[in-house]
Amino acid sequence: MKAWHALVPIKAAADRKTRLADRLSPGERIALSERMLRHVLAILQATEAIGSITLLASDPVAGWYGARLSDDGRGLNAEVQAAAARIGDPLLVIHADLPALAVADIRALTHAGRNGVALAADRHRRGTNAIALGRRDDFVFAFGPDSLARHRTQCSATAIIERPGLALDIDVFEDLTLFAGDRAARQAQIAF
Numbered sequence: 001m002k003a004w005h006a007l008v009p010i011k012a013a014a015d016r017k018t019r020l021a022d023r024l025s026p027g028e029r030i031a032l033s034e035r036m037l038r039h040v041l042a043i044l045q046a047t048e049a050i051g052s053i054t055l056l057a058s059d060p061v062a063g064w065y066g067a068r069l070s071d072d073g074r075g076l077n078a079e080v081q082a083a084a085a086r087i088g089d090p091l092l093v094i095h096a097d098l099p100a101l102a103v104a105d106i107r108a109l110t111h112a113g114r115n116g117v118a119l120a121a122d123r124h125r126r127g128t129n130a131i132a133l134g135r136r137d138d139f140v141f142a143f144g145p146d147s148l149a150r151h152r153t154q155c156s157a158t159a160i161i162e163r164p165g166l167a168l169d170i171d172v173f174e175d176l177t178l179f180a181g182d183r184a185a186r187q188a189q190i191a192f
């Protein structure tokens with residue numbers, strides 16, 4: 001199997017984690033999203049199956065000197081679709097807000113997707129936090145509410161992967177308390 005390309009979309013700093021805006025200051029939200037991004041990138045770098053990592057971002061990201069494709073503001077799905085066409089397969093698209101992600105999670109997802117498509121379900125089994133495309137150049141990205149159902153109907157043999165490290169994305173404050181506990185989440189003192 002060829003080495004996987006990883007694509008990590010990340011919003012412009014000021015737009016990240018808006019659903020936490022009633023609990024965290026803008027600075028705390030940026031700091032949290034940067035720590036989670038660094039964690040996801042470190043896990044990808046530590047996974048032997050991953051041969052390249054590309055950020056999809058409108059601006060340069062502090063501390064990242066690797067590849068970046070520019071986001072032209074057409075929305076997540078259109079941007080990922082265009083980036084995927086440029087990068088080729090096998091391709092792993094993975095969100096940047098997975099603080100519990102581990103190397104074993106990436107191994108499991110890429111293994112499951114090596115001959116087709118594997119989807120990483122969020123903890124509600126409604127969203128999609130990562131997609132491994134071993135061999136599907138006609139896959140249509142459909143991130144957004146209930147994306148798991150939309151993604152899975154594209155191919156009858158799609159594998160659904162449910163693992164804690166892939167399932168816990170940080171959207172709302174409850175996700176933070178699940179990951180870090182009440183006190184740490186309230187103080188935005190989340191270590192990982």
Ligand SMILES: Nc1nc2c(ncn2[C@@H]2O[C@H](COP(=O)(O)OP(=O)(O)OP(=O)(O)O)[C@@H](O)[C@H]2O)c(=O)[nH]1
Nearest residue numbers: 009010011016017018019056057071075076095096
């Ligand atoms: N490049 C890029 N990344 C995006 C875009 N929209 C979402 N993302 C990234 O896709 C992943 C999932 O995004 P969301 O959970 O919807 O966004 P979020 O900023 O994390 O949270 P909210 O602002 O609360 O919706 C995260 O890594 C985001 O940074 C986009 O339009 N462009």
Ligand SMILES: O=C(O)[C@H](O)COP(=O)(O)O
Nearest residue numbers: 127128143144147169171
């Ligand atoms: O496809 C999805 O589930 C959404 O893009 C993901 O994100 P969210 O659960 O982080 O909003």
